[in-house]
Amino acid sequence: MKLYVSPTSPYARKCRALIIEKSLETRIQVIETKPLDDPSELQALNPLGKVPALERERGPALMDSPLICEYIDGLDDENWIPARGESRILVMRQQALADGLIDLTIGRRIEMQREKKLQWDYWSGRWEAGIRRTLETLDSDRQQFERSVDLGALSVAVALCYLDLRFSELDWRAQYPELDAFAKRWQARASFIETEPPADA
Ligand SMILES: N[C@@H](CCC(=O)N[C@@H](CS)C(=O)NCC(=O)O)C(=O)O
Numbered sequence: 531m532k533l534y535v536s537p538t539s540p541y542a543r544k545c546r547a548l549i550i551e552k553s554l555e556t557r558i559q560v561i562e563t564k565p566l567d568d569p570s571e572l573q574a575l576n577p578l579g580k581v582p583a584l585e586r587e588r589g590p591a592l593m594d595s596p597l598i599c600e601y602i603d604g605l606d607d608e609n610w611i612p613a614r615g616e617s618r619i620l621v622m623r624q625q626a627l628a629d630g631l632i633d634l635t636i637g638r639r640i641e642m643q644r645e646k647k648l649q650w651d652y653w654s655g656r657w658e659a660g661i662r663r664t665l666e667t668l669d670s671d672r673q674q675f676e677r678s679v680d681l682g683a684l685s686v687a688v689a690l691c692y693l694d695l696r697f698s699e700l701d702w703r704a705q706y707p708e709l710d711a712f713a714k715r716w717q718a719r720a721s722f723i724e725t726e727p728p729a730d731a
Contacts, residue, residue, distance in 0.1 A: 541595035547721035624682030628689035687716035
């Protein structure tokens with residue numbers, strides 16, 4: 531199988547880290563691509579034109595990191611997503627909050643990258659307010675995931691690390707020391723070391 535990624539994509543990082551955690555590297559080849567260059571092989575797999583996209587041996591290609599992670603998790607018996615019940619819902623909720631935090635961080639970055647006169651403070655302010663609220667929620671809910679090793683905790687750690695890359699001036703680590711300690715524990719794992727975005731990204 532082939533997983534199409536970009537080196538900085540946090541959604542792709544979730545999938546890549548899960549592959550490494552589950553030691554599935556020999557079954558899934560990671561292919562780097564640049565979605566903004568409109569590569570035809572990516573668009574043939576995912577008409578949305580986004581990474582990650584998973585080309586499987588059989589069946590249609592998969593898009594959207596939660597779906598791809600669910601598929602990857604089903605490839606062996608080591609469950610990173612609980613099969614059912616409230617524990618499954620909580621893991622999926624943590625992933626949804628983490629993915630939403632990434633969405634807000636990307637939205638803010640796109641706004642900030644516009645020429646100054648085209649920037650709209652309303653939108654950057656809105657994205658930032660959402661980021662701050664989500665950090666508050668993650669901090670108050672952290673007992674649900676801070677000692678867990680599952681897709682929910684992995685997703686939250688990926689999203690927090692993405693804030694370091696794209697919104698470093700927020701300095702969330704100083705405001706939330708327990709979330710900082712949580713993220714550092716994940717950053718020490720091989721799955722995070724091997725998927726660290728390039729320093730010049
Ligand atoms: N909900 C999707 C989001 C994927 C996404 O937005 N990927 C970005 C890279 S971080 C992308 O490929 N953007 C290219 C584009 O928007 O054209 C997921 O979880 O996989």
